[in-house]
Amino acid sequence: xxxxxxxxxxxxxxxxxxxxxxxxxxxxxxxxxxxxxxxxxxxxxxxxxxxxxxxxxxxxxxxxxxxxxxxxxxxxxxxxxxxxxxxxxxxxxxxxxxxxxxxxxxxxxxxxxxxxxxxxxxxxxxxxxxxxxxxxxxxxxxxxxxxxxxxxxxxxxxxxxxxxxxxxxxxxxxxxxxxxxxxxxxxxxxxxxxxxxxxxxxxxxxxxxxxxxxxxxxxxxxxxxxxxxxxxxxxxxxxxxxxxxxxxxxxxxxxxxxxxxxxxxxxxxxxxxxxxxxxxxxxxxxxxxxxxxxxxxxxxxxxxxxxxxxxxxxxxxxxxxxxxxxxx
Amino acid sequence: xxxxxxxxxxxxxxxxxxxxxxxxxxxxxxxxxxxxxxxxxxxxxxxxxxxxxxxxxxxxxxxxxxxxxxxxxxxxxxxxxxxxxxxxxxxxxxxxxxxxxxxxxxxxxxxxxxxxxxxxxxxxxxxxxxxxxxxxxxxxxxxxxxxxxxxxxxxxxxxxxxxxxxxxxxxxxxxxxxxxxxxxxxxxxxxxxxxxxxxxxxxxxxxxxxxxxxxxxxxxxxxxxxxxxxxxxxxxxxxxxxxxxxxxxxxxxxxxxxxxxxxxxxxxxxxxxxxxxxxxxxxxxxxxxxxxxxxxxxxxxxxxxxxxxxxxxxxxxxxxxxxxxxxxxxxxxxxxxxxxxxxxxxxxxxxxxxxxxxxxxxxxxxxxxxxxxxxxxxxxxxxxxxxxxxxxxxxxxxxxxxxxxxxxxxxxxxxxxxxxxxxxxxxxxxxxxxxxxxxxxxxxxxxx
Numbered sequence: 001x002x003x004x005x006x007x008x009x010x011x012x013x014x015x016x017x018x019x020x021x022x023x024x025x026x027x028x029x030x031x032x033x034x035x036x037x038x039x040x041x042x043x044x045x046x047x048x049x050x051x052x053x054x055x056x057x058x059x060x061x062x063x064x065x066x067x068x069x070x071x072x073x074x075x076x077x078x079x080x081x082x083x084x085x086x087x088x089x090x091x092x093x094x095x096x097x098x099x100x101x102x103x104x105x106x107x108x109x110x111x112x113x114x115x116x117x118x119x120x121x122x123x124x125x126x127x128x129x130x131x132x133x134x135x136x137x138x139x140x141x142x143x144x145x146x147x148x149x150x151x152x153x154x155x156x157x158x159x160x161x162x163x164x165x166x167x168x169x170x171x172x173x174x175x176x177x178x179x180x181x182x183x184x185x186x187x188x189x190x191x192x193x194x195x196x197x198x199x200x201x202x203x204x205x206x207x208x209x210x211x212x213x214x215x216x217x218x219x220x221x222x223x224x225x226x227x228x229x230x231x232x233x234x235x236x237x238x239x240x241x242x243x244x245x246x247x248x249x250x251x252x253x254x255x256x257x258x259x260x261x262x263x264x265x266x267x268x269x270x271x272x273x274x275x276x277x278x279x280x281x282x283x284x285x286x287x288x289x290x291x292x293x294x295x296x297x298x299x300x301x302x303x304x305x306x307x308x309x310x311x312x313x314x315x316x317x318x319x320x321x322x323x324x325x326x327x328x
Numbered sequence: 329x330x331x332x333x334x335x336x337x338x339x340x341x342x343x344x345x346x347x348x349x350x351x352x353x354x355x356x357x358x359x360x361x362x363x364x365x366x367x368x369x370x371x372x373x374x375x376x377x378x379x380x381x382x383x384x385x386x387x388x389x390x391x392x393x394x395x396x397x398x399x400x401x402x403x404x405x406x407x408x409x410x411x412x413x414x415x416x417x418x419x420x421x422x423x424x425x426x427x428x429x430x431x432x433x434x435x436x437x438x439x440x441x442x443x444x445x446x447x448x449x450x451x452x453x454x455x456x457x458x459x460x461x462x463x464x465x466x467x468x469x470x471x472x473x474x475x476x477x478x479x480x481x482x483x484x485x486x487x488x489x490x491x492x493x494x495x496x497x498x499x500x501x502x503x504x505x506x507x508x509x510x511x512x513x514x515x516x517x518x519x520x521x522x523x524x525x526x527x528x529x530x531x532x533x534x535x536x537x538x539x540x541x542x543x544x545x546x547x548x549x550x551x552x553x554x555x556x557x558x559x560x561x562x563x564x565x566x567x568x569x570x571x572x573x574x575x576x577x578x579x580x581x582x583x584x585x586x587x588x589x590x591x592x593x594x595x596x597x598x599x600x601x602x603x604x605x606x607x608x609x610x611x612x613x614x615x616x617x618x619x620x621x622x623x624x625x626x627x628x629x630x631x632x633x634x635x636x637x638x639x640x641x642x643x644x645x646x647x648x649x650x651x652x653x654x655x656x657x658x659x660x661x662x663x664x665x666x667x668x669x670x671x672x673x674x675x676x677x678x679x680x681x682x683x684x685x686x687x688x689x690x691x692x693x694x695x696x697x698x699x700x701x702x703x704x705x706x707x708x709x710x711x712x713x714x715x716x717x718x719x720x721x722x723x724x725x726x727x728x729x730x731x732x733x734x735x736x737x738x739x740x741x742x743x744x745x746x747x748x749x750x751x752x753x754x755x756x757x758x759x760x761x762x763x764x765x766x767x768x769x770x771x772x773x774x775x776x
Binding site for chain 1: 409410411413448557585586588593594596597598600601616617621626628633651652656
């Protein structure tokens with residue numbers, strides 16, 4: 001917490017400047033693409049960083065929670081009989097709200113169950129044990145989905161009209177993408193408010209700083225950790241809904257790569273740090289789109305991970321470091 | 329096989345075979361083999377064995393067999409699960425149909441079926457493992473497969489070292505056979521004894537055929553090219569670029585844009601990039617499992633649905649009703665504007681008979697490679713008829729450029745690299761009525 005004065009503003013100022021330059025460089029459409037991809041990574045990265053912050057576990061199953069979220073969305077929408085765009089606006093709003101709520105609650109619940117049965121028994125075990133367990137949970141989730149939905153790529157109903165455009169300053173921008181970005185921002189602001197303003201948020205922060213001391217102060221550790229898993233997994237569930245709305249496809253292996261990118265985002269921003277995870281997600285979205293725009297689509301992954309290596313060499317705690325006060 | 333000295337080949341850990349030992353040893357993985365006795369194979373591995381033994385394979389088998397038919401097998405090495413199932417299954421069925429229709433007197437021919445799909449996608453390592461399994465099954469006389477070029481790349485050296493002939497119904501990559509594209513590296517152990525032939529023609533023609541469709545049928549002049557960075561896709565795209573440019577068209581950016589499959593197939597930003605240059609054709613070098621269907625779907629999302637898209641036979645995996653197929657993923661938007669080529673003959677000499685027989689046996693229409701699978705089986709069975717159950721002789725017979733085969737695909741020979749002399753490419757387009765691919769035309773790109 002010994003920060004030099006002015007440092008707090010320097011990083012955001014540089015980032016905003018870079019973003020503006022990038023906007024000019026690649027134009028509005030690609031800028032929106034980068035924000036959209038980044039929003040999905042950021043939503044998943046939040047779950048990684050929250051879990052790491054509170055129990056120092058790298059939850060490798062988290063990417064698969066996102067994948068299951070997309071399948072819950074697919075299952076829900078197709079069993080309700082939707083198979084394409086809903087043109088009736090009130091109905092669309094009801095369906096969207098309902099889908100997000102359902103996917104988030106279901107995935108939150110699954111997250112709590114995973115924590116209760118896979119991680120809690122190992123809470124005081126050496127750190128390698130829960131890590132391996134997390135990889136095991138990842139395989140279990142993938143296999144369950146493969147058994148029920150098969151290994152093929154699945155075409156899921158896109159209830160929003162993917163071709164709808166709005167005119168923003170002379171450029172037609174996809175409505176779905178704007179919606180995705182808006183949802184991500186609303187959820188992130190809600191999370192930040194929850195962690196910094198509520199009683200449970202305070203319990204999460206105190207548990208993150210010192211679990212034993214928090215317990216002595218009367219914080220119910222088990223409940224707090226369960227709530228952390230619920231929120232992190234619910235956000236991954238929301239990202240799953242977004243995946244279906246935006247790309248309209250999913251498959252049982254979706255979680256691996258998405259999880260890897262999201263984990264990278266969390267590390268890039270400073271794992272354990274909520275703002276850092278969101279920032280890292282957007283950064284990776286921007287790096288990917290920029291490398292495509294520059295004609296290096298073949299190398300986009302190498303560039304993403306190359307930058308991660310550079311950041312870690314020069315700033316091992318990630319861009320924003322572990323600001324303990326915000327850690328959850 | 330009788331490479332006299334030099335380092336011992338890595339793969340065929342064949343035991344010395346005692347004369348009179350049964351001819352029905354089985355595969356280790358229990359694929360689709362009829363006999364389930366794998367104890368001998370296991371024992372053989374434990375004993376180690378000398379790969380330099382002069383005659384490692386069971387040429388003595390027919391003689392030692394009791395009265396009645398000798399059990400031999402054709403190995404099947406195809407992707408048979410997941411997203412690749414719509415490719416592998418109709419091909420396998422083509423082989424089954426051939427076995428049912430072509431009697432080989434004195435032999436009882438069954439299959440040893442190996443699946444190279446891992447988690448639903450064809451996998452080179454699994455393919456290599458499967459070929460070793462088939463090599464270790466002494467009753468396997470020849471192999472039909474693989475389906476995918478990158479799998480073939482992993483398998484050819486193993487088959488070459490073991491002298492087990494492989495006939496691919498679908499591989500089209502140029503580097504698998506042509507020495508000028510590096511095929512020599514794949515048959516280092518026995519450079520003069522190729523063990524790999526194919527009835528499909530090569531990508532340098534398929535990519536060219538795609539460019540031909542784009543330029544002459546669609547009348548496109550400005551193409552955007554994407555590949556999946558795999559062996560098959562990259563080569564296809566590169567050939568498309570070369571031919572399309574030669575015909576007088578422009579390729580945006582001058583080359584193909586690679587999108588690794590691991591990128592979840594999010595083509596959004598690449599398509600935004602493409603849109604700026606307003607292409608009138610988009611070519612995809614790749615297969616459905618590496619993003620073909622997703623690309624078409626996202627083209628529609630990006631407002632590029634009216635732009636025709638083309639690809640190779642990697643998109644040929646069944647009607648829109650087949651879950652996970654290209655047309656299924658492209659969705660309702662799979663419009664008349666999609667094209668693909670298949671390096672195979674559509675108008676085979678007697679298509680209605682094959683289709684009718686196939687339907688009677690499997691209750692479905694044949695796939696794009698059913699006839700090719702059938703033809704591969706014909707080639708191996710003909711060799712078996714002529715030289716008996718001897719792997720080395722079968723390999724020599726099949727790969728001899730002077731032998732001509734009269735198959736369901738028509739008459740052809742294999743050249744000295746194992747490529748077919750029949751170089752026909754068929755063009756297909758989406759038919760909104762049947763929601764399936766519809767044959768447009770076929771063109772023989774001639775020898776050489």
